[in-house]
Each structure stands twice: as structure tokens, then as C-alpha cells.
Amino acid sequence: MSPSPQPSSPQPSSPQPSSPSTGPVRLGPEAYAALRPTARATIADGFWAERRRVNAEVSIAQGPARLAKAGNLANLRRAADGETGGYQGWAPFQDSDVHKWLEAAAWQLGDPATGREAAAELTDHITEITALLARAQQDSGYLNSYYQVAKPEVPHFSEPLWGHELYTAGHLIQAAVALRRTTGRSELLDTAVRFADHIADTFGPEGSGRPVDGVDGHPEVETALVELARETGVDRYTDLARYFVDRRGGALPATGGKGTDRPGYSQDHAALREATAVTGHAVRQLYLLAGAADIAAETGDEGLRTAVERLWAEMAARQTYLTGGVGAHHADEGFGQPYELPNDRSYCETCAAIASVHFSWRMALLTGEARYSDLVERTLYNGVLCGVSLSGDRYLYDNPLHVRDGHADQEGVTPRRVPWFDCACCPPNVMRMLASLPHYLAATTADGTELQVHQYASGTVAARLPGGGGEVALEVRTNYPWGDRVEFTVTGAGDGPWTLALRVPHWSEDGWSVWLPSRNAPYSYADGWLRLTRTWEVGEVVVLMLDMKPRLTLADPRVDAARGCVAIERGPLVHCVEGVDLPPLPDGAGLDDLVVDTRARPRDAERPDLLGGVTAVTATARVRPRPAADGAGGWWPYRPVTDGVPGPAGEPITVTAIPYYAWANREDGPMRVWLPVI
């Protein structure tokens, strides 16, 4: 379908949006990046508004109680009181759960939708925990309750591989930066700066000495240090971040394991500038790449830029599930071989999906290319959002794309949503992701001429465009991702021509249209960006229509796990079939016995009754008779090819596919994303 210009129908203007502060990525005007994250977006209603309401009212609100129950706050109190012993939990990074909750609370406070009462409650918790952290901090600036309480005899930073000291420091810094940006409060930033200075004095090119040869086994401090530099204007932190990135690739001692070393688990197998594939622990890899992208943006380091572009492309093309989830291996929570994407044990850690969003968004800013925000969108709607229940109080750590018939006999293979984890990295990560979501919606170009909308949600978008237009603003109205229409009304026209750029998602590339504000308004389309440049008037409307027809999707044939299968998608949503939605099937057949008929078009099924209201998709399938097994007594599930494969038989069955993010919110049972067609 070609874009079809249409006459505009002017809409009443709406009030200017409030101005949230710059989000998790701040780039100065001098940065070496195509875009600037200076647009200010709000989410007023619709899909994400509801998810964010639950995030604020349930997930974040329950955080302090969870952290108290799990012992995280008690650990910090013991550290503050100088007590040793009695550390609760096994993870040396327990503090990071607190820091991530603080960051989530900070972003939430920056959201104008946060009610006064909720804001007051959050502020009380933040004040209390911030004071606790300041008390727990040692005179040197060091702060880590695990090493202060559980391992006081161990020299700091001497267990780099598993100690997570820099990782935990990184989350503290991120929280402090967020709190400063949204509230202007600097107590936590003071604590973070003291710790960062201590780290810089200890490590790094200007350090007074390095107590250990290794670098932290879990990246995170890199991107945090760049953010701290952005917030404080102190370049030393960016230099230190670059130093940490460049230290990798041989610095860590081998970790061993069944006779083989595996420094790649912590991305210490090769210099990042030379690495050819994403490898090892997925969260570690992606936090490192996010940090490297930050450094490339700040410093113009071409070697790092080339590396992050190469590794992102490698990840997207060969290591990413349809849901945007990454990390195929349960063992090591890590990336697999190229195209190794098993559905029944897709690890797809919730945190890895979040890390992928962090990385992709930085790549979008660095390059201005739409595909990075394509992957951000896909990952947010599917690989991230599946990690939290619709109720907001139960989480998944790993996110499979297939749960089998008969799985119930098998212990531990069906992820079930639980309120918290012993290793509770994922829940507060979901909280900070959803709380900071508006920051991923829009950007401006470096030359200040263009306002780009990357993600679609009802609300407002505003920006200052120094290269043209000055202060400009839009109201966005949409029922996306259920509806196909996104309507933009100019509420701040600025004072000269400027460009409105709208991302056309890659799945809609051949099926979008636009209603222009006037019949002759010029526009262009290239590489995922629809651009309209004009002198705008308040009240002018642009409507982007996207292709929301349900579609059947194939994988590259090298994705063995999806051979002979299709997936159902609609808009940015990947769908799945859950056993609970199946009609009774003949002969004890189950979900794994169904074969989809690809000749029958999948259809929309609006289901306001289902899962909080979704547009489901129905498809046509038939039951595949179970083949006679081989061997006397039929004991063996393999048989000669000459016997052929029994084709599906019987009456066609209508199966309902729900959005993947909403699975596992009802009774336990089988689930499939990839549906056999043979």
C-alpha cells in the first residue's frame, strides 16, 4: 500500500504537556550522535498508561515491603551500624535491588500522572533509604553491604569475577542520577559521587593503584559512569567507563568449568572492539554494549561505534527471539550459537530484554536508524512485558516460548509467576523500565530541526528545536497497539518550519498510510521514517495508519526451532496459544498435536472480557493424528521416513491466540508461540 495523502480535519488544541526531565540517557549538544533524547513525552491513557498505573500502584508501591522482607534493607542497616555477620540472602548484589527500586521510584516521581498521595509515600521511602545508604557508606566512599557485613575480611574489589561490587555501584549511580533529574534532590547523588570518586581513585588510568587485575564480572558501572559524567559534567567518569570497557578481553582470571575456561561468560574473552558476536551472559553482554554505545556517543570513539553497530546487528539477526527476548541458554543465562533459539527453554531473562532495550535505544540515538526503535518496541511489548503479571505483583524470571503438553509432571520446567525471587534482579528492573518508559517515546535530531516519535502512546510530546521551530508540542491520540490509527495534533507550532518524523514499524512497511494536514503537504519516507516538514499551525493533524491485520510469520530456516512452524503476530504484538483457550480436542489431543492451516487467514477477535481486554487472533488448525511409533509395542518415537508423516485430519478447529505478554496469567497449562504447519 502506498501512503495516501488525505485532507486534514483540524482538531481542537490541547494544553501543553508538563515537562519531565531528561531521562536515562542524556546527551549534550556536542555529543557524537544523530539524535538527542531531549523530547519530553507523557503517556496519558491507553495500553501503556494502564501497565504503568499497575507498575506504580502495585509493583513499585510493594517494593519497600519486598525489600524489607527479603532482608535487603536490614543488610544496609547492619552496614550502617557497623555490624558484621547476619547478611540476608546469598547474592552479593542484594543492594542493587534497593538501588533499582530507588531508580524506579525516581522515574515514577517524575511522571506527572503520579498522584500526590503516592508521591508523598514514595518520597518518604526514598528519603529514608537515601539516608540509610549515606549512613552505610564508609569514609572512603565504599558502599556495599555484602562486603561490609558478610565479608568484612575480604579486601574490596578483590573478587572481581563474582563480587559484583562495581555492578552494584553502577546501580547506585543510576538511581542517584534519576533522582536528581526528576526531583532535583542531590543527597543520593552525593553518595554516588563519593563512591564513584573512590572507584576512580582505585582503578583506572588516573588511579593510585589497582588492587586486582580483573574488572567486574558484571558490567553496569560503565553506562552509570557516563550518566554520572553527563549529570555532573565531570569527564573523569566517562574516561573511567572507557577504561573499564577497554580493560576487558583478557584481564579476568579464567573461571574454569569442566576443564574449559570461559571468560566469555563475562565478555572478557576478547576486546569489545574486536568481538564478532554477542556471547556469554546476556545481561552482562548487553549492559556492556549499552555502556560502550554511551561512550561512543560522548567521545566519538569510532572503534567502539563500529563494534556496537556490528554486535547489535549480530544479535538482532542471529540471536534474538521473535519476542525480542535474548539469551537462549539456561546454563549461564547466556547467548547460544547463531540461530540457536530453542522455544521450550528459551531463557529470555526478563532483565536481558530490558538490557536489550537499553542498548537499542542508545543505538537509536547514536545512529538515528529506525530499526533500533523497531526492536525497542518489539522487546517492550513482548520480551519485557511478559516478565510481570497483569496484576503487577508476580514476575517471571525466564520467559519460554513453548510449554509442552504433559509438562506438569516435570518439576521446574514451567515457569510460574512468583511474587519475588531469591535473586531478585528482574522485578525492580521491570519497575524502572516501565517507570522510565516515556523517555523512550521521542527524540530530536542533533541539528535541532526534527521531532521524532519513536513509540506510539496516547499523551503528549514536546521538544525545543533550536534548528527550527523552537518550542513545539503534539498531542497523541491512539488506541495502539489494538487500533491501527495514531493521531497527532499540533499543540505547539513553534516559530518556523520543522520536521515531524514518525517511525513506521518494519512490520508495517508495506501497509501504512498517512493523513496529511493539507492536500499538498510534502512528506518523504525512507528507511522506516516518515517525515513531514512544514511551517506548522496549532490544531493541524497528522494521522498515521498502520497495518494491524494479523499476520503469520516465518523464521529464517536456520532457526531450527521454528522449522515447519509459523507464529501469529498483530502489530507489535507476538501472540501465543495457551492450552486454557483450546476447545475440547478429540482423542486426548493437546496443543502440541495441532497443525495450523496457513491457507485460512487469521482474524482479529476483540475480547474485552479477556486478560484485561485484548484483541486476540483466531486461526484455523486441525489435529495431527499421533503416528504409530516404531518397534514392537510402539516404544520408540522414531520411524522410517518411508512410513511418511500423518497429515492433520478431522474438522477444522478455531484456536485463539492471545498476546504473548499476557500468557501465564490464568491456569497453568501448555503454551506455544511457534505453531506447526506440518
Add this chain to the structure above:
Amino acid sequence: MSPSPQPSSPQPSSPQPSSPSTGPVRLGPEAYAALRPTARATIADGFWAERRRVNAEVSIAQGPARLAKAGNLANLRRAADGETGGYQGWAPFQDSDVHKWLEAAAWQLGDPATGREAAAELTDHITEITALLARAQQDSGYLNSYYQVAKPEVPHFSEPLWGHELYTAGHLIQAAVALRRTTGRSELLDTAVRFADHIADTFGPEGSGRPVDGVDGHPEVETALVELARETGVDRYTDLARYFVDRRGGALPATGGKGTDRPGYSQDHAALREATAVTGHAVRQLYLLAGAADIAAETGDEGLRTAVERLWAEMAARQTYLTGGVGAHHADEGFGQPYELPNDRSYCETCAAIASVHFSWRMALLTGEARYSDLVERTLYNGVLCGVSLSGDRYLYDNPLHVRDGHADQEGVTPRRVPWFDCACCPPNVMRMLASLPHYLAATTADGTELQVHQYASGTVAARLPGGGGEVALEVRTNYPWGDRVEFTVTGAGDGPWTLALRVPHWSEDGWSVWLPSRNAPYSYADGWLRLTRTWEVGEVVVLMLDMKPRLTLADPRVDAARGCVAIERGPLVHCVEGVDLPPLPDGAGLDDLVVDTRARPRDAERPDLLGGVTAVTATARVRPRPAADGAGGWWPYRPVTDGVPGPAGEPITVTAIPYYAWANREDGPMRVWLPVI
């Protein structure tokens, strides 16, 4: 093909075989089992003779040096000297490597093919280590260098979940029984009995008290205790084994793990009598089932018999790879969901395949059904033998069925054969399996009327048939598994009619024939057993012809990992394609871009030059063009089904498939068992 009686061509008789002692499973005449393992087989030449020669001359011969280097013997010396601290290795079960090597050496000594010099050398090592173990044993009978040296402060048997104390004791007992059976030496048996008595006094129905509630996290002692009872005639050990089996199902404390308990890892989630599926750690599950089968055979326990039959069927039909390998998950080295058999990360631990052979052989003896020995054969030739290099000095721990193009960038995903492991359970397990192999070749029926040949190898088979025939003997000549002909010559005719039963492998069920000793000799065939009953004369010959045509094999469609694929098999051998055998392919295509043409018959390719001499199989394939990826710039590996799948194109290519057991003996590269047909 129907069986086709043929005239015999008498052969010269050969000398009576020597009489190896009863092997790893001894059943008395009163046992509740269909068969008795009393036949005596030798392997004189051919396939297994060569593998066993390498096992004896390289693997077993190198064992003492490996155990010395890895610190196992030093640990025992420290225990013997009463020293604490300085334990080498991390595994609490380091002693079991020593015990398993002793068991292997014992079986090897029982083999008449062991040369005098090698036997003397083995005997010296055995004498030395046996004395060391006796010295290390405490007055109580307890013997475990980990707890004696590394953890002297920990009460014995107080860490049941990970301590492996009973597991390690089990391997000591197995070694002692083997040594007694093949050499008559009882020093090690004395040590084992003292330890077993200590265990019986500590645990069990007649124990003086139970220091802990749990049972050992790793089964093994169960089958060892039954063997000890068989060797010593002391029923107490069998009672204790049954008690240990029946203790499972709630006795162990939960182990935790990301908020979920997982007692199933150690098969403590349900009483074995009630379990509906194999679950958890594969070796643990199968050693437990082997022990339960032993107990059922000794006691006639119908509940256990029903359970082991049910769980074997479940394992074979839904949890076993084509190679006989088991255990789909790297995490926990465990069973997966039903039909979850990923090829790229098939864990298929070498030890799990060996455990499967132990379990299946006991089931064969218990029931007399051919399918159990069908699985023994498949597992030995494929899932076990792949675990050791052709050179005998390098091992694989996990055995994937697929290594991908481009895997080289990924650390730790390509198993490479190594000389030894930090956790060295597999190497000595392979040694004892191959050393004891003759014991799995033949059996007699409980009524003493029938000599059964279960596995085919050139050599001799002899038995006493009290129900008919008395002392009878055969010579076996075959080039199996390369050749299709197995020739049996009667060398001991006995003194009355008896039955010769030959197993027809399930893959040859529709394509076998037999040459009978005379035109009118009666025979019957049912359920995998060809039976010839007659009054035999010395020199009479029976020739069994099996179907050695290469064949293409399909998996049950619920095995998602093999959808749209075929495997190549020939006789008992599963084949695979290794990258090193591919011709140059156009356009940078690799193994994962090939599509097999199933219309072209696979063909034998005798390759005396290859991998020590194999019959390879050639098949026809074409290169599948790589599809255009979706999205601007082609960054996304998924695309609309309406774009279709590109079919294979270009000239047909001949690919060579080698036997799977021989893979990874040349240069590193991709490998596939399941080959796409779409």
C-alpha cells in the same frame, strides 16, 4: 521381507571360550526375572574388540596417572595418614573416580584378551590402590577422603543432598564386587563390606538411628547394595537398598533455586512407585531405576516392577534422543519436558547414556523383552561410544546432536574432547562400560532352556542350560555393524534339545532373514526374538542376515527439534554430517544451509581410510538460498509467511554422513544429526 530359511554350510568348530565370571548383574536361580545373566561371552575381534583394545591399552592404562595428576590418590593418602586439609579437586565424590577405575580394571582383568604384561601392570595398581583404600578406611568402616580430609568437622551423612557419601560408597562396593568376581580377590570386598555394614547400622530399618532425615542426593548405592547381597548372600543389603528407594519422595529438604523448590532433581519429589515420568538429573534418575529394577528382580516386588516398566517406557518414548542419549537440559544435567529434545544443546551426558544401558539391561533380564536390548544396542553404539575419542585418551562430557555454522565465535558451546575433567565422572564410566561389555551380549532364560544372544560381536558365547542342553557354546563371526551377516557356529552342542534365541533389532524387523542349519529346522519369530529349538550338533551353523541398508528416519512430530528433518541411520548406527566432510559450497553456504533430498536413496560408502575404517553413508542435498531478512536493511530474521520459503536450488551435492560415535575426532567444525528436508 520374510525370513527365508536357507541350507546351512557347516563350519569348523572352534575351541571353547574361556569362562569369564558373572558380570555386573548376578541373579540367582530364585530371582523374579525372565532371564539370567549366566551366559559367558567373549569378544575376539571386530568393531567392539578394537574399541575395547583401545579402552584397555589407552584409557584404562592411563587411568592411574590421571588419578594421580588430578589428586584423587593424594586425597586418599592424606585420609590414610589421618591428615586434614589439602584436599584436591572440588568434587566431594573424587574417590568415586578411583572406584570406577578399579571396577574397569577388574572387568578388564576378567577378559581373556588381556595380555600378561598388561594384567600384571593392572594387578600392581589394583593391589596398591586396594591397600590404600583399606588404610584410609576408618575403624567404623567409613571411607570418604572428602569428609575425612576436607571436612573432618562435619558429621558423616549430614549433608545428604550434595555430599555424595552413599554414592561414593556405592561405587566402592561395585568395584569390590567386580574384583571379586573376576579375580577372586577379596581385600577390596572386605573394605566394602565393612563400609556397607556401617551404612546399614547407621541407616535403614534395622539401623541404630538415623543421623539425618534425607537420603543421598545421588543414587548409586542401591544397585551396589543389591550386587553386594548377590555376592555375599547377605539379604540385609538388599533390604537396605529397598529401604533407600522407598525413603525417596519427600525425605530430602528442599534445595531452593530462584524461589522454587526442586526435589525432583534428586528424584525426591514423589515415591518412585508413583512417579509418572523420568525427571531431574538424568544419571541420578537412571541409577535409581537400575537399583529399583535390581530390587524387583531379587524380591519380586510388583510395585517396583510396574514402576520401572512404566518409567522406562516413558523415557524411551518421550525423553530419548535418536542416539539413545538422555538428558535434554544443560541446567541440572536433567530430563526435559516430554519430547523436548533440542539438538544444539542436547546435554546427553556420557554418564547418563551409560546409566541408561545399566537400567535397560536390568529391564531386559527382568522381562525378557527384546526392546530393552534394542535400546542397549542403540545407546552403546551411539550415546555411549561418542563419549570417548577413537584414540581413547580424550572424552566428551555432553554430547550434542548439532553444532552450528559459526559456532566458533561462541565460547563453551562446542564440546571439544579433553583428556580429563575437573568433574571426571565420565571417563572412568566409559572405561568400566567397555571393559564389562561382554556381559551385555548374551543371557539364558530362567527355565534354563534357552541361550539368547542380545548383541552381536565376533567371539564366543557359552552357557550352562540346566533346563535343556547342559553346557552349550557358540562361535560368533561377524563384521557387524558394518556387515549384515552374523554367523553362529555350534561349538558345544550340549546333550539334548535347547533353544538358540537371536535378537532381531527393531530397525531390521521388516528386513531380516536366517540361514537355518537344515532345511526343515523349525524356528519362530515373535516380538524381536528369532528362536530355533533343536538338538544341535557341533559344527551346525545359523546365519542371521540383518537389513543394513542406510535408512532415513523421522521423529514423532511432537519432537519439535526434528520437525522438517530426517536422520540417517544404518544398522544400529546413527550417522551425522560433519563440516569437514562437506565439499566446497557456493556463496559461503554451510552445513546449516543444506536441504536433503529424500527422493534420492542414501548409499553405503565404504571408507577404510576414514576414522579407523567406517562404512559411511552418502546422501543428496541442495543448498537453500538464504532468505531476504525482513525490515529495512534486512536486520530481522523473521518475515511474513506470504513471502514463502525459498526452496533449495542449484546442483545436487553429495554429502557424506559418518557414524555419530566418530564425530569430533578431526578438526573442529559444524555437525548435524537431523538434516533439514525443507
